[in-house]
Amino acid sequence: MNFMENIEYDHLLLEFKNVLKENLLKFTKQREVILQTLYNFPEHFSPEELHFLIKKNHPKINIGIATIYRALNLLETSELVTSLSFGKAGKKYELANKPHHDHLICKNCGKIIEFEDKKIEKRQENIAIQNGFKLTGHVMQLYGICFNCQKNKKR
Amino acid sequence: MNFMENIEYDHLLLEFKNVLKENLLKFTKQREVILQTLYNFPEHFSPEELHFLIKKNHPKINIGIATIYRALNLLETSELVTSLSFGKAGKKYELANKPHHDHLICKNCGKIIEFEDKKIEKRQENIAIQNGFKLTGHVMQLYGICFNCQKNKKR
DNA sequence: CTTCGTGCAAAAACTTTGCAAATTG
DNA sequence: CAATTTGCAAAGTTTTTGCACGAAG
Numbered sequence: 054m055n056f057m058e059n060i061e062y063d064h065l066l067l068e069f070k071n072v073l074k075e076n077l078l079k080f081t082k083q084r085e086v087i088l089q090t091l092y093n094f095p096e097h098f099s100p101e102e103l104h105f106l107i108k109k110n111h112p113k114i115n116i117g118i119a120t121i122y123r124a125l126n127l128l129e130t131s132e133l134v135t136s137l138s139f140g141k142a143g144k145k146y147e148l149a150n151k152p153h154h155d156h157l158i159c160k161n162c163g164k165i166i167e168f169e170d171k172k173i174e175k176r177q178e179n180i181a182i183q184n185g186f187k188l189t190g191h192v193m194q195l196y197g198i199c200f201n202c203q204k205n206k207k208r
Numbered sequence: 209m210n211f212m213e214n215i216e217y218d219h220l221l222l223e224f225k226n227v228l229k230e231n232l233l234k235f236t237k238q239r240e241v242i243l244q245t246l247y248n249f250p251e252h253f254s255p256e257e258l259h260f261l262i263k264k265n266h267p268k269i270n271i272g273i274a275t276i277y278r279a280l281n282l283l284e285t286s287e288l289v290t291s292l293s294f295g296k297a298g299k300k301y302e303l304a305n306k307p308h309h310d311h312l313i314c315k316n317c318g319k320i321i322e323f324e325d326k327k328i329e330k331r332q333e334n335i336a337i338q339n340g341f342k343l344t345g346h347v348m349q350l351y352g353i354c355f356n357c358q359k360n361k362k363r
Numbered sequence: 364c365t366t367c368g369t370g371c372a373a374a375a376a377c378t379t380t381g382c383a384a385a386t387t388g
Numbered sequence: 389c390a391a392t393t394t395g396c397a398a399a400g401t402t403t404t405t406g407c408a409c410g411a412a413g
Contacts, residue, residue: 079367079412100403117370122403129296135315135351138293143402157339166339173331177350184312184321185355193348195332200340234387234392255378272395277378298377 062092065133065148072131083116087124091134097145100125135190149190159199217247220288220303227286238271242279246289252300252320255280292349310347314354321354 069088073080090107091098098106104121107114125146128134138144157166173193181188224243228235245262246253253261259276262269280301283289292311293299297318309322328348336343 077367077413081368081412083369115370118402119371119404120369123368126404129315132315137349137351138299144293157336157341159341166341168335168339170331170335173328176325176328176331180323180325181312181350181352184323185358186312186314186321186350186352187358188350188352189315190352191348191350193332194346195336195341195343196345196347197336197341197343203340203342232388232392236386236393238394270395273377274379274396275394278393281379 062089065092065150069128069131069133072127072133078127082114083120084124084127086111086114086116087121088128088133091128091146091148095147097137097147099143099145103146132189137192155193155195157195157197159197159202164199164201217244220247220305224283224286224288227282227288233282237269238275239279239282241266241269241271242276243283243288246283246301246303250302250306252292252302254298254300258301310349312350312352314357315351316353316357319354319356 066085066088069084070080072078073084086107087103090103090110094106100118100121103125104116104118107116107121125134125136129136129146133149134146135149136144136146153169154167155169157168158164174191177191178188221240221243224239225235227233228239241262242258245258245265249261255273255276258280259271259273262271262276280289280291284291284301288304289301290304291299291301296316300320309324312321312323313319332346333343
C-alpha cells in the first residue's frame, strides 16, 4: 500500500492538520501514525489495542500509551474520532467520518450484513432536530437470526 | 410511594429472584435496594452515582461500592440491566426491560435523551426480512451536540 | 529560540479480589 | 448448619498528570 497516493487519507490528514493549526498545536510523527493507523484498520480500538498495533507496525517509533490517550482525546474533541462502548467491552475508538456503515448481525452464526437506509437516516435527522441536537453520527445494529440458521434450527 | 403495590416492580423483582434461584444465589437487602433504585430512578447511573444515591436514600444500609459493582455485573450478565458509554463520560447502567427506547446522546456533555420511533422500527423490520433475517432486537444510538453545548461552543 | 509534545514514572481514578464476619436458605 | 454475601482494604486496571528533554514552527 502506498498511502502517499490515497486521496481520501490525504484529505483526512489535511483536516487533522487544520485542527492542529487552529489550536496552535504541532504536527508530530506520533500523531500522524495514530491517525494513519485508525484510517488503515477499520476496526474499533481500545487505546491499548491501538498502542499495541502501532508498536507492532512501526517498531522504530517509540510511542507511549500516554501519547495514545492524549491523541485520542484530542481527536475525539475535534470530532475526527468517535468512541463508544456497549456491555462488557470497554471504550473503543474509530474514525468519525468513515463511509457510513450499519450492521445486521446473526446472533447464532455471527454473520454480518452491512446496509444503509436513507429513510431511516432521514428520520434520525428529524428526531435529532426535534430535540435540539445537531446530529454528528449514529450507531445502529440489528440483531436476529439469519436465513440459514433459521433453517438449521433443531432445538 | 408505596412500592409494595407496584405490579411492574413486583414483576421485575420476581424476575430477579428467579435469576437468583436458578443460580443458587441469595436474595439480600443490598441487592434488593440496588434493583429498587434502578427502577425508581429512570436515569443512567455510573456505579459511583448509584452508590451515592443509595447511601443518601437508605442511610441505614451500609453498602460498599464493591457490592454495587458486584450487583451490576450480576444484573448485566443476567440481562436485567444494560450498560453503555459514549464520549467523555464513563460507563452507565440502566434497567434493560424498560419500554423499548433508543438513545440520543450529546458527545460533549453526555446528556442522554431517550426516544422511540415506530417508523424506524418498522423499517428495520423490513430490512431484516429483505435479508432473510428474523429480527430479535437492535441497538441504535444517535450522536450529536445538544442545544446547550451548541450555544456554549461560541468561545 | 520559543512553545508544544513526548516518554517515563508517579498519581489518580476506576474496578476487582481476598478475607473474616454476618446473613441467607 | 453450610454456603453465599458483605464491607473493608488491598490489589489490579485504566487513564491522567508532572517533568525534563527533544522536536516542531
